[in-house]
Structures are given as C-alpha cells and as structure tokens.
Amino acid sequence: MSHKSAKDFFRPLAVGAPLPLREIPARPSRAIHFFDPSNEKMAAKIPGMIGTVDVLLGNLEDAVKADNKVAAREGLVKIAQATDFGPTQLWTRINALDSPWVLDDLTTLVPAIGEKLDVIMVPKVQGAEDIHYVDRLLAQLEAKAGITKPILIHAILETARGVANVEEICGASPRMQGLSLGPADLAADRKMKTTRVGGGHPGYLVRQDPPRDAEGNSQIDAQRAIFQQDLWHYTIAKMVDACATHGIYPYYGPFGDIADVVACEDQFRNAFLLGCVGTWSLHPKQIAIANRVFSPSVEDIAHARRVVAAMGDGTGAVMIDGKMEDDASLKQCLVLVALAEQLAEIDPELKKTYDAIEVTA
Numbered sequence: 001m002s003h004k005s006a007k008d009f010f011r012p013l014a015v016g017a018p019l020p021l022r023e024i025p026a027r028p029s030r031a032i033h034f035f036d037p038s039n040e041k042m043a044a045k046i047p048g049m050i051g052t053v054d055v056l057l058g059n060l061e062d063a064v065k066a067d068n069k070v071a072a073r074e075g076l077v078k079i080a081q082a083t084d085f086g087p088t089q090l091w092t093r094i095n096a097l098d099s100p101w102v103l104d105d106l107t108t109l110v111p112a113i114g115e116k117l118d119v120i121m122v123p124k125v126q127g128a129e130d131i132h133y134v135d136r137l138l139a140q141l142e143a144k145a146g147i148t149k150p151i152l153i154h155a156i157l158e159t160a161r162g163v164a165n166v167e168e169i170c171g172a173s174p175r176m177q178g179l180s181l182g183p184a185d186l187a188a189d190r191k192m193k194t195t196r197v198g199g200g201h202p203g204y205l206v207r208q209d210p211p212r213d214a215e216g217n218s219q220i221d222a223q224r225a226i227f228q229q230d231l232w233h234y235t236i237a238k239m240v241d242a243c244a245t246h247g248i249y250p251y252y253g254p255f256g257d258i259a260d261v262v263a264c265e266d267q268f269r270n271a272f273l274l275g276c277v278g279t280w281s282l283h284p285k286q287i288a289i290a291n292r293v294f295s296p297s298v299e300d301i302a303h304a305r306r307v308v309a310a311m312g313d314g315t316g317a318v319m320i321d322g323k324m325e326d327d328a329s330l331k332q333c334l335v336l337v338a339l340a341e342q343l344a345e346i347d348p349e350l351k352k353t354y355d356a357i358e359v360t361a
Ligand SMILES: CC(C)(COP(=O)(O)OP(=O)(O)OC[C@H]1O[C@@H](n2cnc3c(N)ncnc32)[C@H](O)[C@@H]1OP(=O)(O)O)[C@@H](O)C(=O)NCCC(=O)NCCSC(=O)C[C@H](O)C(=O)O
Pocket: 033, 034, 035, 036, 041, 042, 043, 045, 059, 062, 063, 158, 181, 182, 183, 184, 185, 186, 197, 198, 253, 254, 258, 281, 282, 283, 284
C-alpha cells in the first residue's frame, strides 16, 4: 500500500498541482481505440472517429517503431492541439518507465496538451513504486504548466509481478483510473506458451471423461467432447476484484486476430460479464464490436427494469417469470440500469433504443 497516511492521500504532490479527485468519474469507455500518431493514414482518420468511439488513445509504446517515437509524440501533440474531442476522451499510452523515451513523453505531453489529456496509460507496471513515480512527476509537471484538473493514471497488468501486486497498484494513488490486461507481454513474462495476442488457445482445454464399456473399462479412444478454456480468466477475475475494491475500472486489452471478429466478440463478452467496463480496439472494425458488447442488451435492461419496478422499496422477495428476485438481484439489476443511463447520455442511438423498452408487469 501507499506510504501516505489517509489524511495526506488527497493532498497534491506538488505545490500548485490540482487537487486529487475523491471519486473516479464513471465515464463510458467501452472501446479504447489505439492509433499510432506517427502513421499519417491513421492520424488522418482520428477527427472523423470523434463521437463514434468513447476513447481515442494516441499510442507511443509498443507497435510504434523506435525510429518513429519522436514523430509519434509530436504527432499526438499536433492532433490534440488541433482537435475538439467533444464527448470522446483523449488518452495516451506512454513508453515504459525504463525506456529512453518516457521522460520526454511526459515532459512534452503535459505542458503541451495536459488540459486535453484525460488519462495516461502506463505500461508494464510492476508495483506501487511505479505509480508513485509517475504520480509525483505528473504533479510537478501539472503545477508548472498550470493544469487545472488532475491527469488520471491507467496501469497495464502485463508482468507476473504486476499481477501479484495488483492490489497495491490499484490503491497507490488517487489518480488511479483503472487497469487493462496486457496479455502478450504478460504471456511472455510468465513464460506461457501462447504466441497469440489475447484470446484463447485450442490446446488449453478440458476433455469429457471417457465412456466405460460393460465391464467398466475406460474407452479412452472413444470420441469425446472437448471444451476450450479461457487462458485469461484468472487474471481478469483478479483484476476485476482489485479494481472494485479500490473504486476504479477494469478493462480487457488487445485482441490481435483482427480478422476473427467472432472470437473477438466472445473474448470481449467474457470480460463484460466478469465486470470489465471496456476493452481495447486495435482496428476500426473492433470499435463496433466493443460498443455492442459493452452496452447492456435490450433484454437485460427490460428485465432489470421489471425487477426494479417489482421490488418497490428494495426489500423482500418476489417471483418474476418463475424466478426469485430479492435485494441482491435488485442490486445486480441496478448495475445494468445505471450503466444504460450513463451510455444513453453520450450515445443518442442507444438512448432511443433504451427509451423504447416497455416495462411489463
Ligand atoms: C493491425 C494493423 C497493423 C492493421 O493495419 P492495416 O493492415 O493497415 O489494416 P487495414 O488495411 O485493414 O486498414 C484499413 C484502413 O484503416 C486504417 N486503420 C487501421 N488501423 C487503424 C487504427 N488503429 N486507427 C485508425 N485507422 C486505422 C488503415 O490505415 C487503413 O486506412 P486506408 O488505407 O486509408 O483505408 C493496424 O490496425 C494497427 O497498427 N493497429 C494498432 C496496433 C496497436 O496499437 N498495437 C498496440 C496495442 S496491442 C499491445 O501493445 C499489446 C499489449 O501491450 C500486450 O502486451 O498485450
């Protein structure tokens, strides 16, 4: 945990820096869309994507060639200064804390576009000490530049040590906005044997028990069903618990098989059902998938509203469609209703869809 006492936790870490937030706002962030600001074709598409995606993230780390690091940083400054992002948040992913680029990333971005940057994603976070370093540096830079709102920090969970320290990372600073899974770096660091960027693996499975013959012998060569398992279940569940404990937000990460939109949707939905609020999008075609998956369905909202209406003061138990509903299931329904309300505020199409739902008795 942080070395700070409770009363010091919400004091600025530099004289003149903005006051830390006491609550992290629940802003819709179904898709965090990555673009390389040094790639002219991608950069040209960014203004047209505003309003169609919840978060645009100018990526400076992996996937940007070493020779393009400076161009990416300068490109992001140029785009941010020239663009009104309206309802879309602007995030960046800086280079790793042990890289030769990160200091220039922070000392360039905060004075130039600090007022526009909502969140800085920090890769390969190992423990609270990494967050403390960025926290203090951001406070100094914000104070110097006269930034009026604190820039939030999002950590990527992509080392075994980071996963082991996930609780202390989440609680390291009032700037902590959330966590994402970094399955590719995490797989490498853990020496997992998958070469895929996120998603499942056909070798990670459970096989149905063998049938037995009349004498009770196992028929191991018989046809048996196999059930592919999710390589990321443990880490996502751990991340969700740590984030919920600290009042911050969990996200899935990248799904590298851009062409496999079906498996991408499955992976995103698993994360949504487990408690994640959003995911990364690496290619424009993944934005629509994320927006769809991370918005509650019409059926879920119709059911949730029925439960809310039927539960009156929120206590006791009722039967709806043959199923028991009580105080606890009401809370589950309120999670979905609250999310639908937040999304409706920024997504007019979704608002129309949710407004059209009739609540039956
Ligand atoms: C994955 C890509 C390299 C694919 O690019 P490309 O082959 O150019 O795709 P298309 O030909 O289908 O592109 C069609 C047009 O769309 C534009 N485009 C492509 N991607 C984007 C984008 N992200 N944002 C905006 N526009 C985009 C192309 O320029 C084409 O335009 P046009 O020719 O005018 O029609 C590429 O999508 C890509 O580089 N994506 C981002 C990759 C990335 O950010 N990777 C890092 C995050 S994942 C990671 O770091 C791992 C993680 O940390 C971990 O450890 O797990």
